[in-house]
Amino acid sequence: MWVQRLGRSMVGHAPRFCRPISARIVGKTNVEVQEQTDSQSLIFPGVWLRDNCLCEECFHGSSRSRKLDWDKFDTRVRPLQVRTDEQAQEAIVSWSDSHESRFPMKWLRERSFQEERQEKYLADFYRPPSRHWPGSQFEAIAQHFDYGQVMDNDQVLEQWLQALAVYGVALLRGAPLDEGVVRRVAERVGFIRRTTYGEEFVVQAKPGAQNFAYLSLPLPLHTDLPYYEYKPSVNILHCLVQTESPGGSNLLVDAFHVADRLRQEHPEDFERLCRVVVDWNDIGSEDGLEFHNIWRAPVICLDAQGRYTRVNHSVPQRDSHFNVPLEEVQSWYESYAKFVQLARAEAHAFKTRPGDVLTFNNIRLLHGRTGYDDTENNSRYIVGAYLDWDIIYSRLRVLKKRRNQ
Numbered sequence: 001m002w003v004q005r006l007g008r009s010m011v012g013h014a015p016r017f018c019r020p021i022s023a024r025i026v027g028k029t030n031v032e033v034q035e036q037t038d039s040q041s042l043i044f045p046g047v048w049l050r051d052n053c054l055c056e057e058c059f060h061g062s063s064r065s066r067k068l069d070w071d072k073f074d075t076r077v078r079p080l081q082v083r084t085d086e087q088a089q090e091a092i093v094s095w096s097d098s099h100e101s102r103f104p105m106k107w108l109r110e111r112s113f114q115e116e117r118q119e120k121y122l123a124d125f126y127r128p129p130s131r132h133w134p135g136s137q138f139e140a141i142a143q144h145f146d147y148g149q150v151m152d153n154d155q156v157l158e159q160w161l162q163a164l165a166v167y168g169v170a171l172l173r174g175a176p177l178d179e180g181v182v183r184r185v186a187e188r189v190g191f192i193r194r195t196t197y198g199e200e201f202v203v204q205a206k207p208g209a210q211n212f213a214y215l216s217l218p219l220p221l222h223t224d225l226p227y228y229e230y231k232p233s234v235n236i237l238h239c240l241v242q243t244e245s246p247g248g249s250n251l252l253v254d255a256f257h258v259a260d261r262l263r264q265e266h267p268e269d270f271e272r273l274c275r276v277v278v279d280w281n282d283i284g285s286e287d288g289l290e291f292h293n294i295w296r297a298p299v300i301c302l303d304a305q306g307r308y309t310r311v312n313h314s315v316p317q318r319d320s321h322f323n324v325p326l327e328e329v330q331s332w333y334e335s336y337a338k339f340v341q342l343a344r345a346e347a348h349a350f351k352t353r354p355g356d357v358l359t360f361n362n363i364r365l366l367h368g369r370t371g372y373d374d375t376e377n378n379s380r381y382i383v384g385a386y387l388d389w390d391i392i393y394s395r396l397r398v399l400k401k402r403r404n405q
């Protein structure tokens with residue numbers, strides 16, 4: 001039980017040293033706690049403390065869930081008295097609703113309302129902040145990891161996922177040349193994200209009827225599945241056979257960097273691409289299942305703090321339905337063309353080798369491929385799958401927590 005591990009179990013075997021702590025009520029509703037070794041005191045709103053009481057009546061330890069009856073919760077609840085238990089390293093609060101709560105100092109420190117501590121928690125544990133890069137820096141930011149080490153060593157697994165979160169791209173090298181690799185990689189993290197096109201998919205030019213060398217056309221920069229509300233987050237592309245012809249290179253560009261440039265150089269275009277909602281679509285059938293996907297979203301999507309959450313871009317998958325006011329259309333096209341030009345200028349081309357597993361953020365990077373020629377004895381063969389960020393971030397947090405224990 002979580003509560004017991006942090007709190008009650010400490011009674012009986014005292015911590016090696018008791019740090020002097022003090023606590024007092026400030027401004028009638030807040031509680032201030034101070035460790036003498038720390039020059040800064042921590043202030044906690046009473047209402048938040050009462051809401052997060054850790055006793056068995058208010059909190060379900062094994063599921064780490066609040067079980068307080070919120071239909072009766074008094075938001076005007078006030079601390080009447082506070083004291084400390086230095087042996088247990090806890091602050092104890094008596095409340096105006098006749099309840100008593102005990103808060104371990106470690107638990108309080110981890111939930112400090114100080115801005116810099118909150119920022120540190122969010123960057124270290126919630127989601128690592130992304131670092132945007134121009135195409136010219138690709139070689140410097142794209143980290144390589146050994147496939148075998150990622151599969152066997154949790155520390156290397158964490159390094160790979162951290163690099164993927166920060167830069168949006170990372171490469172695994174030395175994978176065996178079998179079709180099960182993408183599934184094993186996805187299952188090392190969590191599980192494959194299925195789409196209309198199945199779980200694993202094969203990227204291969206369809207050979208011509210008479211075994212003619214088949215020209216595979218260039219694939220312009222795009223994000224996959226912009227027509228899904230819940231887009232697959234990360235592409236895993238395993239190269240089994242690479243073309244010996246010129247071409248067949250991957251193109252990658254950090255669209256967050258492209259958005260940064262647009263914001264700087266063409267602020268009106270940036271604003272328009274963040275605001276105007278575009279219809280993205282995909283119509284067809286796969287394995288007998290007919291589908292008609294539509295999702296409406298701007299090219300550049302922002303969160304409540306104005307940070308990029310995702311980018312949508314696909315020439316073929318943009319719907320001919322464009323549900324915006326007539327007078328928006330011409331200017332939107334001008335802005336979108338600027339974005340596409342900047343993206344092309346920033347794109348970096350490189351060729352994966354058999355055994356490489358390229359992993360990148362599908363809702364941040366644009367990807368494409370240069371054209372190539374297959375021959376009878378050499379046809380480019382890539383197996384792909386997707387993973388979702390929810391699953392990746394969760395795995396990353398579990399790894400970090402385990403390492404810090």
Ligand SMILES: [Zn+2]
Nearest residue numbers: 053055057058
């Ligand atoms: Zn309680």
